[in-house]
Amino acid sequence: MKHKFVEFIPKQKEDGILYISLEYSTVVHKCACGCGLDVITPISPHDWKIIYNGETITLHPSIGNWSYKCRSHYWIKNNNVVWANDFxxxxxxxxxxxxxxxxxxxxxxxxxxxxxxxxxxxxxxxxxxxxxxxxx
Ligand SMILES: [Zn+2]
Incomplete structure (x- = not known):
């Protein structure tokens, strides 16, 4: 995956891009399984955290799209998708x-x-x- 720091999350999103809006404390990307759904991860003390090491992004905790058909579950670690077992x-x-x-x-x-x-x-x-x- 690649990341892009943006002010506003664009309507048209590309696969494999993490759109990070610090302005709105939100990260949005298209589900890593390819189902085409947007995954919105708000950044807050009780939601997700992002770690930016100057080159890559890590999101914590894992992303579980339970309410989606695909039910995909994965981590984004250093811009890589790490698949987890289905819960x-x-x-x-x-x-x-x-x-x-x-x-x-x-x-x-x-x-x-x-x-x-x-x-x-x-x-x-x-x-x-x-x-x-x-x-x-
Ligand atoms: Zn999916």
């Missing part, structure tokens, strides 16, 4: 479950961060009020 329905279910669990964890941690920020703001406000009161 059984059980494994797909377990993977989805784990994914949902991770996402929940991520969002609840985000919530916690927000709460501690709010506490800081409250502390700041009460200090400010005390300081203002001290003026009189």
């Amino acid at each position: 059984s329905d059980e494994q797909i279910k377990a993977t989805r479950e784990a994914d949902r669990h991770l996402k929940n964890k991520y969002f609840s941690e985000k919530q916690k961060v927000k709460t501690s920020k709010e506490i800081k703001e409250e502390n700041f406000l009460s200090k400010l009020i005390r300081r203002i009161k001290g003026l009189f």
Whole structure:
């Protein structure tokens, strides 16, 4: 595979090209099996990561097109497609479950961060009020 850094993902995509839009934190490519479907991999802490070593791209984790007819499952490592075994329905279910669990964890941690920020703001406000009161 080859990669292309783009701002916008083009409508007409070529086989064997990874279109990477850092602007929109998304990588799109045509399914490596040749079925012609677009595979969209959002880049985020709870979706995919890209590793760019200056020459090639690695996507993590693997790409599992379970909802497609082809059900292809592969990794993209250093611009190469590395095929994985087809997952059984059980494994797909377990993977989805784990994914949902991770996402929940991520969002609840985000919530916690927000709460501690709010506490800081409250502390700041009460200090400010005390300081203002001290003026009189
Ligand atoms: Zn396919």
